[in-house]
Each structure stands twice: as structure tokens, then as C-alpha cells.
Amino acid sequence: MSDQTADLARIKESARSISKIHKEFTQSANPADGLGVSVLGEKGLVDVFDDFGDNWRVHRQRLADELEKLSKILTTASKAYEDIDHQLAEALRGTDSKKPGTGGGPK
Template identity: 55%
Template sequence: MGDQEADIARIKESARALKRIRDTFAERANPAEGYGVGDLGSQKILDAFDTFGSNWKIHRRQLTEELERLHGITKGAAESYETLDHELAEALRSTDDRQPKTSGK
């Protein structure tokens, strides 16, 4: 088995970034919401945004769910690596404590 190293800080930051992205997706609605024909200049443009908004709502929900799932995976991975690292360090310290002390000669 090859050498493996986990950058726990980077995995944690990835989890936080995925959560921020997920939260942003969850908050965003139709980009033209609140605007009228006078603001956008045309009923066609307003209708296009309404159609986009309806489709976006469906896709946004799917993307939000996937981002939430990925956030959970990366957060869980970071926690697992951290726990494993801590347990391994404790086991090694325990083994070191049981080793006889040498006189240094």
C-alpha cells in the first residue's frame, strides 16, 4: 500500500465552501423576481425570465440537495481522518510509554 496523506484543513475548508455554495443556491430565486415590463423593457424578456425561473427552481433544488450531500461527505471525511489521526497518535504514545527507558549509552 502506498503512502497516503490527508490534508484535513483543506478537506474542512472544502466542506465549508460546499456549504456556502449550497446556501447561496438555496437563497437564489428567479433573477428577475420583483421586476416588471418597465424595468426589463419587454414582456418577452419578462416571460423568458419567468420560464427560466420555473426551470431554475427545479434545478436549483436538485443542485442544492447534491451540494448538501457533498458537504456531508467532505465534513464526515475530515472528522473521520481527524479521529483516526488522534487515535493513532494516542496508540503510538501509549506504546512509547511502555517501552523501557534506555540510559543513553
């Protein structure tokens, strides 16, 4: 058996942080949208920003999907760790109450 510990607070905080990043990815538009020649100064640069925007939309959605999955995995993991910890604590309490001299078992 290996000695492993889980920092539940850190796992939960990571899930919340990744969820916030996911929200930003899905709500924020391409920062280059709406920039024309009057702002960028050259049609070639406008085209580059437009190409970037098209690529960014595709990649942003992929990243957002992966962030959502990771957030759900971390949330599920923290819940599972808490459930296991609770079950182990209950099992230990049950064992203690059956020990002689603890008031729960034969003397």
C-alpha cells in the same frame, strides 16, 4: 500500502465553503423575479425570463441538495481523519511507553 495524506484544514474549509454556497442557493430567489415589461421592454423577454425562473428553481434545488450532501461528506471525512489520527497517536504513545528504557516497560 499507499502513501496518502489528507489536508484536514483544506477539507474542513471546503466543507464550510460548500455549506455557504448551499445557503446562498436555498436563500436566494430567482434574479429575474418581478421583472416586467416596464423593466425588460418586451413581453417575449419577460416570458423567457419567467421560463428561466421556473427552470432555475428546479435546478437550483437539485444543486442545493447535492451541495448539502457534499458538505456532509467532507465534514464526516475530516472527522474520520481526525479520529484515526488521534487513535494512531494514542497507539504510538502506548507502544513508546512499553519500550525498555522509556520508563514504561521492563528494563
